[in-house]
Amino acid sequence: MGYGRTFALWRAAAGPAWDAYTRHPFVQGLADGSLPRAAFLHYLVQDYLFLVHFARAWALAVTKADTIGEMRICAATVHALIDGEMRLHIQTCAEAGLDEATLFAAEERAENLAYTRYVLDAGHAGDFLDLLAALAPCVLGYGEIGARLLREAGDTPYRGWIETYGGADYQQVCARVGALIDGAAVRRLGPDPAATPRWPAICRRFTTATRLESGFWDMGLRP
Amino acid sequence: MGYGRTFALWRAAAGPAWDAYTRHPFVQGLADGSLPRAAFLHYLVQDYLFLVHFARAWALAVTKADTIGEMRICAATVHALIDGEMRLHIQTCAEAGLDEATLFAAEERAENLAYTRYVLDAGHAGDFLDLLAALAPCVLGYGEIGARLLREAGDTPYRGWIETYGGADYQQVCARVGALIDGAAVRRLGPDPAATPRWPAICRRFTTATRLESGFWDMGLRP
Amino acid sequence: MGYGRTFALWRAAAGPAWDAYTRHPFVQGLADGSLPRAAFLHYLVQDYLFLVHFARAWALAVTKADTIGEMRICAATVHALIDGEMRLHIQTCAEAGLDEATLFAAEERAENLAYTRYVLDAGHAGDFLDLLAALAPCVLGYGEIGARLLREAGDTPYRGWIETYGGADYQQVCARVGALIDGAAVRRLGPDPAATPRWPAICRRFTTATRLESGFWDMGLRP
Amino acid sequence: MGYGRTFALWRAAAGPAWDAYTRHPFVQGLADGSLPRAAFLHYLVQDYLFLVHFARAWALAVTKADTIGEMRICAATVHALIDGEMRLHIQTCAEAGLDEATLFAAEERAENLAYTRYVLDAGHAGDFLDLLAALAPCVLGYGEIGARLLREAGDTPYRGWIETYGGADYQQVCARVGALIDGAAVRRLGPDPAATPRWPAICRRFTTATRLESGFWDMGLRP
Numbered sequence: 001m002g003y004g005r006t007f008a009l010w011r012a013a014a015g016p017a018w019d020a021y022t023r024h025p026f027v028q029g030l031a032d033g034s035l036p037r038a039a040f041l042h043y044l045v046q047d048y049l050f051l052v053h054f055a056r057a058w059a060l061a062v063t064k065a066d067t068i069g070e071m072r073i074c075a076a077t078v079h080a081l082i083d084g085e086m087r088l089h090i091q092t093c094a095e096a097g098l099d100e101a102t103l104f105a106a107e108e109r110a111e112n113l114a115y116t117r118y119v120l121d122a123g124h125a126g127d128f129l130d131l132l133a134a135l136a137p138c139v140l141g142y143g144e145i146g147a148r149l150l151r152e153a154g155d156t157p158y159r160g161w162i163e164t165y166g167g168a169d170y171q172q173v174c175a176r177v178g179a180l181i182d183g184a185a186v187r188r189l190g191p192d193p194a195a196t197p198r199w200p201a202i203c204r205r206f207t208t209a210t211r212l213e214s215g216f217w218d219m220g221l222r223p
Numbered sequence: 224m225g226y227g228r229t230f231a232l233w234r235a236a237a238g239p240a241w242d243a244y245t246r247h248p249f250v251q252g253l254a255d256g257s258l259p260r261a262a263f264l265h266y267l268v269q270d271y272l273f274l275v276h277f278a279r280a281w282a283l284a285v286t287k288a289d290t291i292g293e294m295r296i297c298a299a300t301v302h303a304l305i306d307g308e309m310r311l312h313i314q315t316c317a318e319a320g321l322d323e324a325t326l327f328a329a330e331e332r333a334e335n336l337a338y339t340r341y342v343l344d345a346g347h348a349g350d351f352l353d354l355l356a357a358l359a360p361c362v363l364g365y366g367e368i369g370a371r372l373l374r375e376a377g378d379t380p381y382r383g384w385i386e387t388y389g390g391a392d393y394q395q396v397c398a399r400v401g402a403l404i405d406g407a408a409v410r411r412l413g414p415d416p417a418a419t420p421r422w423p424a425i426c427r428r429f430t431t432a433t434r435l436e437s438g439f440w441d442m443g444l445r446p
Numbered sequence: 447m448g449y450g451r452t453f454a455l456w457r458a459a460a461g462p463a464w465d466a467y468t469r470h471p472f473v474q475g476l477a478d479g480s481l482p483r484a485a486f487l488h489y490l491v492q493d494y495l496f497l498v499h500f501a502r503a504w505a506l507a508v509t510k511a512d513t514i515g516e517m518r519i520c521a522a523t524v525h526a527l528i529d530g531e532m533r534l535h536i537q538t539c540a541e542a543g544l545d546e547a548t549l550f551a552a553e554e555r556a557e558n559l560a561y562t563r564y565v566l567d568a569g570h571a572g573d574f575l576d577l578l579a580a581l582a583p584c585v586l587g588y589g590e591i592g593a594r595l596l597r598e599a600g601d602t603p604y605r606g607w608i609e610t611y612g613g614a615d616y617q618q619v620c621a622r623v624g625a626l627i628d629g630a631a632v633r634r635l636g637p638d639p640a641a642t643p644r645w646p647a648i649c650r651r652f653t654t655a656t657r658l659e660s661g662f663w664d665m666g667l668r669p
Numbered sequence: 670m671g672y673g674r675t676f677a678l679w680r681a682a683a684g685p686a687w688d689a690y691t692r693h694p695f696v697q698g699l700a701d702g703s704l705p706r707a708a709f710l711h712y713l714v715q716d717y718l719f720l721v722h723f724a725r726a727w728a729l730a731v732t733k734a735d736t737i738g739e740m741r742i743c744a745a746t747v748h749a750l751i752d753g754e755m756r757l758h759i760q761t762c763a764e765a766g767l768d769e770a771t772l773f774a775a776e777e778r779a780e781n782l783a784y785t786r787y788v789l790d791a792g793h794a795g796d797f798l799d800l801l802a803a804l805a806p807c808v809l810g811y812g813e814i815g816a817r818l819l820r821e822a823g824d825t826p827y828r829g830w831i832e833t834y835g836g837a838d839y840q841q842v843c844a845r846v847g848a849l850i851d852g853a854a855v856r857r858l859g860p861d862p863a864a865t866p867r868w869p870a871i872c873r874r875f876t877t878a879t880r881l882e883s884g885f886w887d888m889g890l891r892p
Contacts, residue, residue, distance in 0.1 A: 052517070055508065055517065055521070056348075056508060056509040056517075059505040059506070059508035059509050059520075059521065059524070060505070060506075060509050062501065062502060062505035062524060063503075063506050063509075063566075063794065064793075064794055064795070067550070068498065068528075068546065068550050071498070071501065071502075071528060072528055072529070074505075075501070075521075075524050075525055075528055076525075078505070078508060078521050078524070079522075079525055082517060082518055082521050083518070100514065104513070108431075110333075110334065110337045110434075110435065110438050111333065111337075113337045113340075113341050113431075113435070114333045114336045114337035114340065117336075117337070117341050117343070117344045120340070120343075120344050120347065120509075121340045121343050121344065124343065124347060124732065124733075124793075125279075125732065125733055125796075126733070126796045126797075127794075127795045127796035127799065130796065186866075187866060188866060188867055189865075189866065190865060190866045196858075196859060196865075197855075197856060197857060197858065197859045198857055201735070208331075208336075211333075212333065212336070215333050275740070278731070278740065278744070279731060279732040279740075280732075282728040282729070282731035282732050282743075282744065282747070283728070283732050285724065285725060285728035285731075285747060286570065286571065286725040286726075286728050286729050286732075286789075287570075287571055287572070289647070290773070291721065291751075291769065291773050294721070294725075294751060295751055295752070297728075298724070298728065298744075298747050298748055298751050299748075301728070301731060301744050301747070302744055302745075302748055305740060305741055305744050306741070323737065327736070327737050343732075347509065347510075347570075348509065348510055349510070349573050350571075350572045350576065353573065409643075410643060411643060412642075412643065413642060413643045419635075419636060419642075420632075420633060420634060420635065420636045421634055424512070502794075554877075556779075556780065556880075556881065556884050557779065557783075559783045559786075559787050559877075559881070560779045560780075560782045560783035560786070563782075563783070563786030563787050563789070563790045564782050564786050566786070566789075566790050566793065567786045567790065570789065570793060571725075654777075654782075657779075658779065658782070661779050
């Protein structure tokens with residue numbers, strides 16, 4: 001799967017929670033096309049709101065970076081989210097008759113609030129690395145799901161979604177974020193991060209965010 | 224009910240969401256004693272974790288106050304939460320064989336994460352008044368519930384809970400917080416807060432936090 | 447001068463502090479070429495560090511915006527600072543034998559710390575508008591100085607600096623930021639911001655940041 | 670001097686900056702009584718404002734603590750600052766005809782802004798330990814100065830100041846904060862903090878705050 005050494009360790013530490021997220025019934029519904037259109041649109045609207053707050057969390061990371069290189073990658077990610085990824089949602093929703101003002105004004109579901117505000121608080125409560133651990137499951141999990149579905153999925157109306165996250169552009173974002181995480185971990189924890197006292201707490205951040213991703217898919221199935 | 228003019232406006236703006244919270248089946252179960260003991264203990268453990276993060280939010284308010292008077296009230300509230308209200312939870316849980324380290328290490332349920340992190344983010348995203356609007360439903364709603372149950376409740380094993388929140392000490396906290404909110408609103412919005420452009424957004428903060436309180440009670444019924 | 451209605455009011459409220467900043471001896475030294483090269487290089491190194499923290503403050507603004515439009519302008523400004531304005535510093539310093547790692551590791555002078563950390567704290571203590579009031583003197587003051595010097599300055603070795611801030615690109619940034627401020631003020635304070643209770647405190651933010659700009663020029667003259 | 674193992678390491682890392690702060694001419698003027706009364710009053714007014722923002726920084730620490738024990742100590746320190754230490758300033762200034770509203774409305778000098786906002790930003794940019802490293806020079810340096818002057822100072826009109834910081838109550842605060850720092854360092858960095866990659870950056874936080882303390886004394890001598 002790639003995405004770096006630290007991600008591999010966090011992913012392993014999350015145990016079955018990782019598969020529960022990346023092989024969730026919602027994901028299967030995208031792959032085989034069985035996901036109802038209404039559920040997908042409902043998910044897109046909530047995911048638009050998610051991205052608003054996720055972009056805020058990456059902007060928070062800019063304020064917590066220790067090197068100019070870290071700052072540049074985080075700022076580029078804010079830009080990619082606001083001007084790239086959100087365009088997909090805006091366009092697809094526009095085709096269904098929902099304009100951006102409607103998306104922005106939609107009511108956030110509790111599962112959505114829980115996830116995004118947890119990530120933001122991970123940043124405010126801790127340092128740059130605590131924040132990255134909470135940001136990683138979404139960025140890299142979508143990359144992993146997209147890459148797998150691009151190989152495995154059959155004929156499905158959700159091919160656009162799959163190509164977005166499985167495609168070269170997004171995979172490059174994932175490679176860059178994976179490298180950012182590896183560098184940030186070494187700079188703060190040294191050559192053997194897993195042997196340091198902060199490691200269990202950092203893994204818990206990753207696992208909690210992973211659980212909240214599953215909750216988001218659950219919500220997606222309940223328009 | 225008291226607790227000030229601004230609270231009365233926010234409460235009215237929340238509409239049926241307010242009654243859904245303050246007259247929730249969980250509350251009825253406290254009043255008539257029908258709430259299963261396991262649900263109450265489960266709620267207490269989660270509420271202990273809630274208070275940890277709620278105290279963090281009041282500490283955040285200290286950093287966002289505009290006057291020394293606002294600072295003093297918020298700091299006193301942090302103290303009251305950490306050294307007062309949490310003692311009730313610690314003692315009751317200790318009687319059931321759960322020590323404080325166990326409480327602190329318990330896993331937060333998603334409904335709990337959603338609520339506390341939403342309140343903290345209201346503070347980080349906005350100003351002192353935005354934060355107070357998100358803090359108010361818990362503080363003043365518990366005061367309102369406690370006062371009502373003290374008058375209405377019959378014989379119930381949960382009389383200790385009712386006397387905590389209906390009692391003079393907690394009612395005084397509520398009066399002080401209500402006055403804090405009134406002063407903060409006038410200082411920032413002028414004599415007619417409801418006529419200002421920020422008012423609808425501030426009311427939405429209060430209403431969202433109220434909805435998340437109902438979600439917390441729902442979670443309490445599902446140990 | 448342009449840059450919007452709110453800026454004009456803030457500028458007037460700052461009184462003589464505004465001229466003390468925009469017509470500081472350092473500025474005159476740029477205009478007539480009398481500024482010693484050592485002072486200019488010293489200033490550039492400190493200004494590089496300033497821009498690191500100023501970009502952090504604009505990233506903080508992304509986390510505090512109320513509309514997607516506000517978010518986009520703030521994110522674009524972070525990008526313009528990190529990938530545009532800082533390039534000028536990096537290039538000029540490189541010509542003088544200082545690479546970017548040296549710039550990033552330079553020791554911040556107290557006048558520099560005072561200014562950038564004050565701006566960041568204005569954001570953490572208040573809301574989006576409080577932060578904009580602290581960000582405005584630098585962005586728009588440099589625009590005003592650049593535009594004036596482009597008209598008035600004679601032959602000077604600092605023409606590159608003058609053309610950067612007086613040039614069309616930077617003037618467009620100023621116009622966009624001025625419009626952002628006007629919109630943000632109306633959305634939060636209504637059609638007559640100067641008549642609202644928060645107005646004096648917001649003007650104080652602007653004036654304090656203006657005073658700290660003068661302190662930065664003072665420091666520039668003392669390599 | 671005590672105050673723990675980590676403080677001893679930070680103090681040594683600060684090198685001559687530590688003595689420049691703790692044996693500053695302002696301190697000598699307190700010890701031998703040569704400090705002009707006007708300078709002392711000017712310092713007290715600025716120090717009152719300092720304590721407002723220093724209390725905000727300790728409240729920020731409450732929001733960044735990892736254990737309930739850390740939270741309790743930080744909350745108690747906020748309380749001690751707001752309701753204890755600031756009383757000394759209020760009372761002494763009242764005797765000189767300055768009431769608390771005047772103190773709160775005084776204009777902060779740049780040296781004051783630089784220090785307090787740097788400490789707050791250390792907390793926002795980093796984690797709990799980064800914040801403690803920026804908070805330590807003030808708390809523990811005053812303890813060290815007070816204890817030394819209590820032993821060494823002759824007849825001086827500033828005996829009240831000396832007894833405040835050299836006295837048993839304040840020394841106990843210092844012992845508690847020193848133990849808090851030791852525990853926080855071990856919990857995050859392990860048994861040998863000085864061998865970890867974050868150590869140099871944490872020492873720089875302490876040294877920068879120490880330099881800013883000297884700047885504060887300099888300012889005190891220039892009413």
